[in-house]
Amino acid sequence: MLGRILRNKFIKGGFLLSVSTVIVNFFHYFFHVLSARAVGPVGYGEIVSVFSYLAIASIPFSTIPAMLIRRLGYAGKRRAEVARAIEIWALFKLKQWWLLAVVLFLLAFVIPSVTKLSLAASFILVFAVYFGLMNTVYMALLNGLQLFAEASIVAVISAGIKLSGAAIAFIGFAGLRGIYTGLGASILFGILYGRHILTHQKQHPKKTYTFDRRLRSVLLETSTLLTSFSLLGIVFLGNVDIIYVKKFFPDDQAGIYGAWSLFAKTLFYFLGPINALTLIFFSAKETKKNQTKTMYAVLCLLVLTGISAWGLYTIFSRQLVAVILGKEFSVIAQLLPQAAIFGILYAACNIMNNYFVARKHKAQIVGFLAVPIYIVSLFFMGTSVQSIIQVNISYSAALAGAYIFIFLSSRYKTA
Numbered sequence: 001m002l003g004r005i006l007r008n009k010f011i012k013g014g015f016l017l018s019v020s021t022v023i024v025n026f027f028h029y030f031f032h033v034l035s036a037r038a039v040g041p042v043g044y045g046e047i048v049s050v051f052s053y054l055a056i057a058s059i060p061f062s063t064i065p066a067m068l069i070r071r072l073g074y075a076g077k078r079r080a081e082v083a084r085a086i087e088i089w090a091l092f093k094l095k096q097w098w099l100l101a102v103v104l105f106l107l108a109f110v111i112p113s114v115t116k117l118s119l120a121a122s123f124i125l126v127f128a129v130y131f132g133l134m135n136t137v138y139m140a141l142l143n144g145l146q147l148f149a150e151a152s153i154v155a156v157i158s159a160g161i162k163l164s165g166a167a168i169a170f171i172g173f174a175g176l177r178g179i180y181t182g183l184g185a186s187i188l189f190g191i192l193y194g195r196h197i198l199t200h201q202k203q204h205p206k207k208t209y210t211f212d213r214r215l216r217s218v219l220l221e222t223s224t225l226l227t228s229f230s231l232l233g234i235v236f237l238g239n240v241d242i243i244y245v246k247k248f249f250p251d252d253q254a255g256i257y258g259a260w261s262l263f264a265k266t267l268f269y270f271l272g273p274i275n276a277l278t279l280i281f282f283s284a285k286e287t288k289k290n291q292t293k294t295m296y297a298v299l300c301l302l303v304l305t306g307i308s309a310w311g312l313y314t315i316f317s318r319q320l321v322a323v324i325l326g327k328e329f330s331v332i333a334q335l336l337p338q339a340a341i342f343g344i345l346y347a348a349c350n351i352m353n354n355y356f357v358a359r360k361h362k363a364q365i366v367g368f369l370a371v372p373i374y375i376v377s378l379f380f381m382g383t384s385v386q387s388i389i390q391v392n393i394s395y396s397a398a399l400a401g402a403y404i405f406i407f408l409s410s411r412y413k414t415a
Contacts, residue, residue, distance in 0.1 A: 018273035020152030025269035027159035032262050034166040035179055036325050041255030043176055048258035049246040050121050052239035057129045059232050064133075065140035067227065069279060072144030083141045087198050090137045101130055116246060124180040128187060135187050138194025147197065154193045162186040226364055227357055233367025234353050236374060237396060238265070238346060241388055244378050249385075257385050259329045260339055263320075267309050267343035268350065274298060275351050282358030295355055295407065302351070306344030313340040338389050345396035352403035363406040367399055 036044040068086065072079045104126040111122035142151035165182015169175050242261060246254040268275070278298075282291055313320070313336040321333045332339075349367065356364035374395050382388040 016148040016152045017277055020156050021272040024155050024159040025272040027156070027163045029262075029266060029269050031159075031163045031166045033324055034163070034170040036255070036259060036262070036329065038166065038169040038179075039176055040328055041252040041259070043255070045246055045251050045254030045256075045258050046117060046121055046176070047179060048242050048261065049115070049117060049254065050125055052242040052246075053115065053117070053125055054128050054132070055235050055239045056243070057125070058132060058136075059228070059235055061133050061136065064136055065143070065279075068137070068140040069144040072141070079145050083145050084198060087137070087141060087195070090134065094134055104130055115243075116251075118176070120177060120180060124183060127184055131184075131187050131191065135190040135194070138191060138198070141198060142194060150197045154190055154197075157193070158186040158190045161189055226360070226362070229368035230353055230357050230364035233365070233369075233371055233399075234350055236371050237349060237367065237392075237399070240375065241378060241382075241392055244382060245385070245388065253385060256329060256332060257388070259325055260332045260335050260385070260389070263313070263332070263336055264339040264343035264346065267305060267340065268347040271302070271305065271347045271351070274301070275347070275354065278351055278354040279358050282355055291359075298351060299348075299404065302344060302348050305347075306340065309340040309344060310337060313337050335386070335389060338393060342389065342393050342396060345393065345400050348400040349396055349403065352400065352407065355407070356403070361406075361410070363403065363410075366402050366406070370395070370399060370402075 032044075032048075035047050039047070071086075072082060108119070108122040108126045111117055111125065112119055115122075117125070139151065139154065142154065162182045162185075165174075165179045165185070168178040168182070174181070242254075242258060245257045249257070281294065317333040317336040318330070320336065321330055353364060353367060355361075374391075377391045377395060378388065381391050
């Protein structure tokens with residue numbers, strides 16, 4: 001029995017993804033820590049704003065990972081052929097969009113006047129949007145092919161390259177330019193490595209698969225639109241507040257708020273392995289019998305993690321801020337207990353949303369439908385950093401509660 005469990009590809013793959021996700025989140029966390037220490041509140045405010053704008057700008061293509069993982073899941077033994085066909089199709093489309101690259105390049109000169117970002121930040125944002133699309137495709141294909149070892153390797157090395165940029169800035173070289181260079185290099189590595197792996201996948205000698213779809217038809221499929229709206233709601237929850245503070249608050253306040261957000265999302269990084277596996281696990285036909293029990297276990301883990309984090313952030317708030325970010329960010333120590341609350345709610349919203357996306361449940365659009373409420377609340381109630389934090393906690397609590405209520409209701413109806 002134990003041997004059969006250990007030989008299960010999802011068990012082994014889950015272990016690899018879990019380990020790599022922990023490492024990636026560790027690298028990502030220290031990327032932010034080193035960046036904050038290297039450039040201070042003002043510079044760090046710009047860095048977190050770049051990532052938030054990148055997340056928002058990537059929304060039109062945010063459905064690609066979920067769509068490709070599901071499509072390869074349904075392909076069965078023809079996964080390699082389908083993946084190769086999708087890669088060829090995606091590369092062809094990228095070449096067709098050369099005009100988009102030109103437009104984005106020109107747009108970089110306009111972005112600073114609208115967002116308060118520097119010109120260098122605007123250029124790395126444009127670069128990351130354009131080339132990050134293909135990087136996303138390759139990562140999704142590797143996971144969809146259940147090449148968990150290869151996906152883990154590319155994720156870890158890419159995160160390490162990005163971290164190296166922050167490390168260079170931390171020791172006194174390059175500053176923001178070093179950080180942006182590391183980010184760009186990590187994206188290019190992901191593309192090159194992903195292409196290398198897919199090129200060497202074995203294909204059926206007599207069977208071929210042609211993926212010939214107009215992008216519009218793919219993006220306008222009902223399932224794709226639902227997933228897109230779903231991810232839109234989650235992306236807004238994690239990024240609109242940072243963009244709002246950067247736009248309407250002093251630069252140093254943007255950095256302070258970004259640091260608070262880092263502590264909140266530390267819980268999301270900690271739970272990263274679970275979040276990474278939910279979409280794959282709940283999309284697979286092989287795991288259907290155990291999906292409900294697994295979701296109950298995840299909810300229990302979220303509660304325990306939240307309580308533990310709140311206690312840690314309450315008792316050791318000053319020490320944590322001093323050790324991790326330094327005295328320039330000491331003002332956020334008193335706000336750490338709220339960071340724990342928002343952090344676990346944010347993680348819960350992400351995980352529950354992935355569950356509904358994988359199950360193709362209509363509840364996946366709840367977050368999207370609630371976005372106007374969130375934005376209006378920020379504009380009318382977000383007059384200070386403290387009030388923005390309260391808006392985040394209230395909104396994420398309501399959203400997580402709605403997800404859990406729908407999950408429990410659906411289980412009750414099918415019981």
